Amino acid sequence: MTKTHSAHTDTATLVRILDAAENMPGAVALRERGYQLLNLKPHATVVDVGCGTGRAVAELAQRGATAIGVDLDPAMLTAARERFPGTDIRAADATDLPLMDGEAHGYRADKVFHILPDPDAAMAEAKRVLAPGGRIVLxxxxxxxxxxxxxxxxxxxxxxxxxxxxxxxPRIARTYRNLLLDNGFTDVTFEVHTAILTDASTRLLLAQHAIAARDTDAITAAEAEQWIAEQDHRAATGRLMLAVPMFLAAGTR
Incomplete structure (x- = not known):
């Protein structure tokens, strides 16, 4: 459920974590709902900001959109181009998108705004590249x-x-509705979709949380080891459970 790239997470591990998260039924359903909210016509231009390994760019292209994926992480750009050859993947910042004013009919940012240095600047850039009537989905x-x-x-x-x-x-997702309203978007909707993750692969996501807590000295190394061991046992015995409320906001330019 995260695109946060820790210094302690190598690229191969991060890609496995993203794959585990993106292939969960709840994650697939959430992406589909987001595509519906974009309401794109055939060949409409849509930009996926923080595209990661490029899955959404490929899926949007398969649906007939002119999809452009942007990211700043060289490892993610390489992974996206290797995994989905022929997709339009570009190196760009969320505050400086490679599109002209009003060029896009859709703007999508999935699990991105929480890591941006300046979300307000990114929102201003979204308004710049979106045509009147264009749709944004966060x-x-x-x-x-x-x-x-x-x-x-x-x-x-x-x-x-x-x-x-x-x-x-960390709490920006709960503000998405007001963020869109404050920036002049209309027809704003706000939904919550709770992902229930029970697959054994979810232990990779949970282990990263414990490692981050250990590395900030919030817990000891022994506590991290104990907690990860418990989650590994739950994964091995089919008793693992992670619930993640996902907020989905949409609006019209």
């Missing part, structure tokens, strides 16, 4: 509201809080 999680089944309740709370504190804007 999706993301609130990092304070993850629910993890664990026998170590107090430790789990510390891990979730510590992980959230490593994010530049």
């Amino acid at each position: 999706a993301g999680q609130d990092w304070d509201t993850l629910v993890v089944d664990s026998d170590f309740g107090e430790l789990t709370r510390r891990i979730i809080t510590a992980r959230a504190d490593t994010i530049p804007h």
